[in-house]
Amino acid sequence: MSDRDEARPGAPAPAGGPRAPMRFTAVLRTPARAAEPLFAQAPKAWQRMLPYVVVGVFVVSLLPTTITVLTNEYGAGGGWAGALGVTQTVPLLLAVTRPLPAWMLVLAADTIGSVVLIHADEVAGHAWPWTPMSIVGYLLLVICLGLRESVRTLIGVWLVTGAVGVVLGFFEPAGVTTTSALLFVLGGAFLAVTGALRGLGDAQQRIAEQESISEAERARRTLLEERARIARELHDVVAHHMSVITVQADSAPYRLPGMPEPVQEEFAAIAASARESLGEMRRLLTVLRSDRANGGDGGGGAAPGGAGELAPQPGIGRIQQLVEATVRAGQPVELSLAAGAAQAASPAVDLSAYRIVQEALANVVRHAPGAETRVSVTHDAAEVLVLVVNGPAARDAARALESSGTGHGLVGMQERVRLTGGTLDTGPLPDGGFRVAARLPLDHPTEDAS
Missing domain, CATH: 1.10.287 (Helix Hairpins)
Known part of the structure; x- marks a missing residue:
């Protein structure tokens, strides 16, 4: 049989949750719907708001900076500087939900800005065709694209960026510092890194979904x-x-x-x-x-x-032998067996009580070696009560044979208790131990378990 599902008796609780890098990549999963924001599947509210905050800070910073630099450094007219500042930065607000349309608007605005700056009074000695502000905004947009779009789309964006730079190079003014290659290289690097992170997040999600499906199938198979x-x-x-x-x-x-x-x-x-x-x-x-x-x-x-399969099935009368075998294996077990319990129980209850004690003791040996364990089987006129309680694993005992469980052992216990119309109560104890308590009615009609 398999392990308990609620807790591992006598062992500390696991650290819980994946490691930090895994949690980070899980946040970068591709949104399920076209207009769903980036980080929409993040578990915390501040993580879901983070893309809006970052993009907002960039827009608020780049808009006045672009207008000031185009006016004072490049000598562009105030009207052109204002128009280019707005068209090159405001579309970034779409990057959180619709990065591809935002990229088209920004690329068009940056291209028009490059053509306008050809005739600017002081363009010589400055970056062209992409100004420093447009490069920063473009890279922000590239990050949003990499976290959302497919690999084919990212390659297309990268190639179009390079092609526009090459075409604008034919109209390059004299004395400028060419930035076409810079944006092409940086854009490709950002697309590759963010696309890889996004792909890792998607892969983690698919693995988690597959593990969930596999665990459900294993539980169903174990039940059958x-x-x-x-x-x-x-x-x-x-x-x-x-x-x-x-x-x-x-x-x-x-x-x-x-x-x-x-x-x-x-x-x-x-x-x-x-x-x-x-x-x-x-x-x-x-x-x-x-x-x-x-x-x-x-x-x-x-x-x-x-x-x-041909041997007689064990029952409450064999629990004494079961406990003795467990003690010989090095597990301290104390047994309290009420006289007449085996005679009072029906065959189904007799067998179920034995199997529950057997599985509980097996789990103690697996997960809490050396733990003090008490087994009690009592009965009255209405029911048989089976109780198995163990403390935490002994410090000087050998390391637990198993550190985690799938819960299949409890599936068997629950099925046997349900068969007799009884109840099962299991769970960890405050001191680090574990408790299994089953009430099996004496006069309940059994169900067809086949």
């Missing part, structure tokens, strides 16, 4: 396997009683001579019905065993047809 195992065990329990009924009904005319003919016929009908029921159960068990032979041993039992 445990039900099949319970069905096989119930067959062994019920088949014994049905066999007794058949033998008693067949032998009644010989044990009770002088029985009237109608009564003999009634006993014969009872024996025939019992034999038919046994045949149906054997056919069902054959299907279950063949499924396990094809798909592996899902319930942890013996091989099909092996001696383990």
Whole structure:
């Protein structure tokens, strides 16, 4: 059987959550919808607001700076400087939700600005065709594109940027510092880095989704396997009683001579019905065993047809032996077993109580070696109470055999308790231990677990 799902008994809680780089790349996942903002899937509000704040700061800073530099440094007219400042910076506000349209507007504005600056009075000795302010704004836009668009789109943006720079180079004024190659190189580097980060975030998301699907499938498979195992065990329990009924009904005319003919016929009908029921159960068990032979041993039992399947099923009377074996393995266990509990329990409750104690002790050995453990099995007129409580792992004990669990062990416990109509309560204790408490009614009709 597998581990507990709530907590690992006797061990400290895991650190929780992925490492910082993984959390960062998860924030960079591509938005699911076209107009969804960047970082829209971030877990915290300040992370979702961060793109708006950054873009807003850049726009507020670049707008007056662009107008001032174009007017004072390049000698452009005030009207042209104002128009270029607005058209080159304000579209950046779209970068958070629609970076591709924003890129088209900014590239067009920067290209027009380069043409206008050809005739500026003081363009010589300054950067051209891309001014320092336009390069900063363009790189901000490139970052937003890299975090959102596909690789094909990013390559297209990069090539168009280079092509526009090459075309403008044919009209280069004398004495300027060419910035076409600078923007082409920086733009490509920013696109590559942000695109890679975005791709890593998408990959992390797909891995998380696949792990979630796989875990759900494993839980479902474990549930079905445990039900099949319970069905096989119930067959062994019920088949014994049905066999007794058949033998008693067949032998009644010989044990009770002088029985009237109608009564003999009634006993014969009872024996025939019992034999038919046994045949149906054997056919069902054959299907279950063949499924396990094809798909592996899902319930942890013996091989099909092996001696383990033909042996009598354990019950409350075998818990003493189970505890003794656990003690011999080095686990300190104290047992309190009420007299008459095995006789009071039905076969299903008897078997379920044993399996619950077995799984609980197995988990203590796995996760809390050396922990003080108490096992108690009591009963009253209405129910059997199974209680397994362990403390934290002993400090001088060997390291836990397993550090995490999938929760499949609890699936089996829950199925067995549900089979009898009982309740199961499990969970960690304040001192670092773990508790398993099951209440199994004595008179509840069992369900068909097959």
